[in-house]
Amino acid sequence: SQTIHQWPATLVQPVGSPLSLECTVEGTSNPNLYWYRQAAGRGLQLLFYSVGIGQISSEVPQNLSASRPQDRQFILSSKKLLLSDSGFYLCAWSGRRGDEQFFGPGTRLTVL
Amino acid sequence: AQSVTQLGSHVSVSEGALVLLRCNYSSSVPPYLFWYVQYPNQGLQLLLKYTTGATLVKGINGFEAEFKKSETSFHLTKPSAHMSDAAEYFCAVSDYNDMRFGAGTRLTVKP
Numbered sequence: 001s002q003t004i005h006q007w008p009a010t011l012v013q014p015v016g017s018p019l020s021l022e023c024t025v026e027g028t029s030n031p032n033l034y035w036y037r038q039a040a041g042r043g044l045q046l047l048f049y050s051v052g053i054g055q056i057s058s059e060v061p062q063n064l065s066a067s068r069p070q071d072r073q074f075i076l077s078s079k080k081l082l083l084s085d086s087g088f089y090l091c092a093w094s095g096r097r098g099d100e101q102f103f104g105p106g107t108r109l110t111v112l
Numbered sequence: 113a114q115s116v117t118q119l120g121s122h123v124s125v126s127e128g129a130l131v132l133l134r135c136n137y138s139s140s141v142p143p144y145l146f147w148y149v150q151y152p153n154q155g156l157q158l159l160l161k162y163t164t165g166a167t168l169v170k171g172i173n174g175f176e177a178e179f180k181k182s183e184t185s186f187h188l189t190k191p192s193a194h195m196s197d198a199a200e201y202f203c204a205v206s207d208y209n210d211m212r213f214g215a216g217t218r219l220t221v222k223p
Contacts, residue, residue, distance in 0.1 A: 103155030
């Protein structure tokens with residue numbers, strides 16, 4: 001069966017520090033991968049999606065970036081965090097775009 | 113482009129009462145429709161989905177939803193609320209290429 005992992009589970013970082021969040025999927029190949037952010041009391045905001053290795057599409061311009069170095073690995077990064085980057089970050093995968101998505105457990109990021 | 117509107121950011125019901133969470137969508141093609149549930153500090157979990165065929169869809173935990181094309185709605189119901197149903201619920205629509213989520217409805221269940 002397929003599983004999706006995210007780490008770390010929680011992270012507290014100072015403003016201006018770098019960020020790296022990792023997501024890996026097991027039990028499937030060539031998944032579509034997604035990064036979402038949930039700010040407090042807000043809905044889901046799609047940040048990035050990827051249909052294959054090295055292929056990244058950005059939905060919202062910001063100081064975050066994403067990379068997909070391997071088929072089942074998706075990384076969210078920042079060179080310098082802002083206070084507004086705080087939130088709950090969710091990674092998800094789907095077998096094809098538009099079909100049901102399977103979500104990871106999330107990473108709670110607090111920028112101080 | 114498709115979109116989703118969830119009516120009511122907060123819904124409160126008593127334990128044992130009917131749960132009704134409203135979702136309206138817009139789509140230029142016959143849509144796929146989904147309901148997800150999110151418990152605190154967790155990822156989203158699929159409750160049910162509609163793709164084609166029967167318009168009444170049954171999901172996990174006793175929830176069901178009915179696709180009504182004429183009303184562009186996909187409301188989520190459960191006959192009798194349980195304390196464990198307290199969570200955030202998201203409706204989503206897909207045009208087979210992109211999925212768009214609603215803003216979510218927080219369900220509170222009172223004892």
